[in-house]
Amino acid sequence: MLIKIKHLYQRAGFGATPAQWRQMKGQGFDSALEQLFVEAKQAPPLTVISFEETVEATMADRRKAGRLLTQQYVLEWLDRMADPTESALLERLTLFWHDHFACRSLFGHLAIQQLNTLREHALGSFRDLCLAVAKDPSMIRYLNNQQNKKNSPNENFARELLELFTIGRGHYTEQDIKEAARAFTGWGSTYKGKYRFRAREHDYGQKTFLGQSGRFNGEDIIRIILDKRESAEFLVRKFWNYYVSAPENEAIIQDLTTVYFESDYNTEVLLRTMFGADWFYEERFRGGQIKSPVVLVAGLRRSLGITFGQPQAQLRLLRALGQVLFDPPNVAGWPGGRHWIDNATLMLRLNIGAGLLSKREIDLRFRDMPELEIVSDPKTRRLEATLDLAPIQEMTTGTDLAADWENLAEYLLPGSSRLELDRLSALVDDTTGDERLRRLLLVLFSMPEFQTC
Amino acid sequence: MKRRTFLKNTGLASAAMWAPSFLQSIPNRTNGKILIVVQLSGGNDGLNTIVPYRNDKYYELRPDIAIKENEVLRVSDELGFNPAMGDVQALFDEGYVSILNNVGYPNPNRSHFRSMDIWQTASDSNEYLTTGWLGRYLDSQCAGCDSPHAALEFGQGLSLALKGHEKQGFAINDLQQMERTSKNPLLRYLGQQDQHSHEHEEAAYLYKTLLETQESTNYLLEQSSGRRTRANFPATRFGKDLRQVVELILAGNNSKIYYVSLGGFDTHANQNGPQGRLLSIYAEGMKALADELSKHGLWQDTLVMTFSEFGRRVAQNGSRGTDHGAASNLYLMGGNLKRAGFYNNGPNLTDLDKGDLKYELDFRQVYANVLNNWLDAERTDILGGRFADLGII
Numbered sequence: 113m114l115i116k117i118k119h120l121y122q123r124a125g126f127g128a129t130p131a132q133w134r135q136m137k138g139q140g141f142d143s144a145l146e147q148l149f150v151e152a153k154q155a156p157p158l159t160v161i162s163f164e165e166t167v168e169a170t171m172a173d174r175r176k177a178g179r180l181l182t183q184q185y186v187l188e189w190l191d192r193m194a195d196p197t198e199s200a201l202l203e204r205l206t207l208f209w210h211d212h213f214a215c216r217s218l219f220g221h222l223a224i225q226q227l228n229t230l231r232e233h234a235l236g237s238f239r240d241l242c243l244a245v246a247k248d249p250s251m252i253r254y255l256n257n258q259q260n261k262k263n264s265p266n267e268n269f270a271r272e273l274l275e276l277f278t279i280g281r282g283h284y285t286e287q288d289i290k291e292a293a294r295a296f297t298g299w300g301s302t303y304k305g306k307y308r309f310r311a312r313e314h315d316y317g318q319k320t321f322l323g324q325s326g327r328f329n330g331e332d333i334i335r336i337i338l339d340k341r342e343s344a345e346f347l348v349r350k351f352w353n354y355y356v357s358a359p360e361n362e363a364i365i366q367d368l369t370t371v372y373f374e375s376d377y378n379t380e381v382l383l384r385t386m387f388g389a390d391w392f393y394e395e396r397f398r399g400g401q402i403k404s405p406v407v408l409v410a411g412l413r414r415s416l417g418i419t420f421g422q423p424q425a426q427l428r429l430l431r432a433l434g435q436v437l438f439d440p441p442n443v444a445g446w447p448g449g450r451h452w453i454d455n456a457t458l459m460l461r462l463n464i465g466a467g468l469l470s471k472r473e474i475d476l477r478f479r480d481m482p483e484l485e486i487v488s489d490p491k492t493r494r495l496e497a498t499l500d501l502a503p504i505q506e507m508t509t510g511t512d513l514a515a516d517w518e519n520l521a522e523y524l525l526p527g528s529s530r531l532e533l534d535r536l537s538a539l540v541d542d543t544t545g546d547e548r549l550r551r552l553l554l555v556l557f558s559m560p561e562f563q564t565c
Numbered sequence: 566m567k568r569r570t571f572l573k574n575t576g577l578a579s580a581a582m583w584a585p586s587f588l589q590s591i592p593n594r595t596n597g598k599i600l601i602v603v604q605l606s607g608g609n610d611g612l613n614t615i616v617p618y619r620n621d622k623y624y625e626l627r628p629d630i631a632i633k634e635n636e637v638l639r640v641s642d643e644l645g646f647n648p649a650m651g652d653v654q655a656l657f658d659e660g661y662v663s664i665l666n667n668v669g670y671p672n673p674n675r676s677h678f679r680s681m682d683i684w685q686t687a688s689d690s691n692e693y694l695t696t697g698w699l700g701r702y703l704d705s706q707c708a709g710c711d712s713p714h715a716a717l718e719f720g721q722g723l724s725l726a727l728k729g730h731e732k733q734g735f736a737i738n739d740l741q742q743m744e745r746t747s748k749n750p751l752l753r754y755l756g757q758q759d760q761h762s763h764e765h766e767e768a769a770y771l772y773k774t775l776l777e778t779q780e781s782t783n784y785l786l787e788q789s790s791g792r793r794t795r796a797n798f799p800a801t802r803f804g805k806d807l808r809q810v811v812e813l814i815l816a817g818n819n820s821k822i823y824y825v826s827l828g829g830f831d832t833h834a835n836q837n838g839p840q841g842r843l844l845s846i847y848a849e850g851m852k853a854l855a856d857e858l859s860k861h862g863l864w865q866d867t868l869v870m871t872f873s874e875f876g877r878r879v880a881q882n883g884s885r886g887t888d889h890g891a892a893s894n895l896y897l898m899g900g901n902l903k904r905a906g907f908y909n910n911g912p913n914l915t916d917l918d919k920g921d922l923k924y925e926l927d928f929r930q931v932y933a934n935v936l937n938n939w940l941d942a943e944r945t946d947i948l949g950g951r952f953a954d955l956g957i958i
Binding site: 216271398399400401402432434439441442443444447450451453454455456457458459462463466475526527528530535539554555558559560561563564 | 678679682691693695713721722723725728733734735736738739742743746749751752754755758764765766767768770771772774775777778781782
């Protein structure tokens with residue numbers, strides 16, 4: 113049972129805090145699952161600073177100010193992910209949607225609006241979410257719908273809507289893209305971040321799209337696409353990749369597609385089906401996911417109770433590990449999995465524990481990263497942190513090395529660990545108390561298994 | 566997934582089995598040829614680098630920032646170098662440089678990130694690939710590229726260009742720092758753990774990458790301490806990176822591809838000072854590299870390709886700078902070029918696309934030429950076979 117709940121917390125969230133881990137031991141699986149959904153529904157939106165209050169409205173360099181504000185919101189979002197009183201399920205799911213509707217958002221007041229839109233509809237109907245994203249100012253700008261006008265249509269949004277956001281390649285023609293683009297003409301936004309329909313730019317004419325004809329607008333296009341079962345299947349494959357992270361099992365994919373399609377794209381129903389199924393917890397799936405940088409950092413914060421001397425150092429760390437929120441590599445999102453790993457990112461990952469637990473310094477200097485100029489404070493180049501280790505210390509006896517190792521490894525690693533006890537004993541040496549715990553944790557965080565869940 | 570079969574076999578594992586394959590074989594560059602890619606990040610203004618000094622339109626559209634005719638280092642009736650590029654001019658005069666004008670791709674993207682991805686992955690402008698052109702070369706075509714550092718990049722992380730499906734390049738930021746991490750006794754111990762006994766393929770993959778990283782780091786540290794050069798490289802990060810490249814090559818390092826970057830070319834305001842400084846760092850670096858490799862008879866085996874993610878708008882903007890543009894020039898250097906000099910005519914400044922130069926050569930034609938004639942690869946597998954050879958290399 114414990115193994116199931118642990119896996120659930122890892123994949124649906126960012127792993128358990130020490131307190132949650134203790135609580136789990138006496139908890140039934142059903143109540144643990146239910147609790148995740150209850151927390152998700154109680155989560156408040158992120159705080160929005162009104163446009164007039166933003167630094168952006170007052171600063172001369174709007175570009176720079178916009179980025180600064182985006183970074184503030186990234187930090188606030190990371191705090192939510194790391195806060196044990198917040199909903200891990202909702203934050204991890206929002207991260208999924210942020211990756212799915214990958215969008216570069218340089219202006220903070222627009223970025224936060226999109227993030228709150230994703231959160232609001234995260235567990236609801238994908239139909240509502242998709243329509244809300246089509247009207248979202250960041251997306252309208254990123255995929256050039258601002259320039260999509262009756263007399264000079266821009267196909268960028270229509271193309272990605274079909275290819276990456278809903279149904280995927282192979283189910284539509286180039287002509288369908290052209291027709292869909294016409295339906296979205298006039299969908300624009302104001303600089304302050306309001307959706308605005310510009311009737312004069314909209315093409316009210318007849319369109320033929322996926323075999324249907326009518327005077328369609330954007331709303332109709334999304335309805336027609338999502339009426340196709342292929343769209344549910346495309347989305348289910350993305351959920352599978354994010355939550356299961358294994359070669360696709362066609363039978364399960366088809367079952368899940370039926371669930372999603374017949375619930376009319378109710379994401380909560382889909383997730384409850386996945387997390388409630390026995391196959392989700394099969395041994396072959398456990399430990400098969402390489403944590404994304406954001407999941408890794410949020411998980412470390414949850415287990416160690418980290419307070420950063422300079423929270424902005426996290427931005428540098430995430431950049432070095434290859435994941436900058438609101439700045440995906442392109443509209444297809446982060447490729448993920450082994451794509452996170454090269455010799456440099458792996459060595460940095462394996463050394464983060466050392467940077468947090470010992471005095472070893474993690475160097476986060478960059479050669480050529482103009483967008484980081486705004487966090488130019490040299491202090492942000494070091495990962496200074498204070499830790500709250502008391503809760504994790506309670507898992508240990510302080511004397512029985514084998515038992516302590518087993519307890520900590522069970523809490524932090526997806527499977528068992530095979531470290532020779534002699535070696536461990538040498539590493540721990542004769543230390544006691546806090547120092548002994550730090551050494552044990554240092555070993556665990558240095559193990560490649562910790563990078564997986 | 567459990568790898569029980571491997572567990573069964575570990576009893577048979579000999580020491581040789583765990584010695585990395587690249588140490589077992591003699592350093593083996595099939596043809597000894599080396600490719601160095603130089604990336605000018607930020608979008609270098611090609612028009613002020615290779616200057617069309619006879620073109621009235623150039624002076625008309627750039628009243629404040631055009632390079633004055635009498636300052637241009639003339640190399641043809643039409644074109645000349647930016648005055649900061651004297652060292653490259655010297656190489657040009659020796660027949661070591663080929664300049665390709667108007668290089669780009671259809672439907673150019675003017676975002677740094679996106680356009681850089683297009684160049685690095687060799688994709689179409691509306692296509693998203695997760696592997697780079699050199700990564701795919703490592704995957705399938707690179708004979709004698711068994712070592713994890715067959716392609717070396719100097720930077721904090723690995724560029725998409727060097728990421729393949731199966732194999733990837735090796736990033737070096739600071740060798741001294743890498744030495745410290747590779748000597749970390751705990752990580753050394755972990756690296757020695759039997760990679761096949763780990764519970765899941767993903768963990769096994771991480772252990773394998775850890776071990777390879779440690780072995781390559783040690784190998785490269787040994788190689789780089791083997792040869793010192795006194796050549797006069799610029800005292801900048803870029804200069805240090807090039808020095809390291811040369812020292813590794815002279816030491817007989819078995820990498821085939823080196824990837825270095827010089828950033829700061831995003832010159833939206835008051836561009837001539839900063840661009841001139843960057844170009845002189847670039848030119849000095851190239852000259853030192855060519856001289857040093859020539860001295861040791863290795864320049865014949867070297868090809869340097871320099872590119873930027875885009876050129877800049879033909880007309881200057883309101884801040885004595887230039888905004889993001891499209892097609893631009895690309896430079897190939899080496900002691901073994903089939904066609905040195907200007908490959909094609911300079912840009913046509915009267916036939917523009919939204920104020921930007923139109924492309925005449927697709928950058929993937931250059932890649933095809935490099936892959937086919939320099940790296941002995943079947944370009945069809947890597948680029949989709951759509952691009953005709955240019956016959957420069």
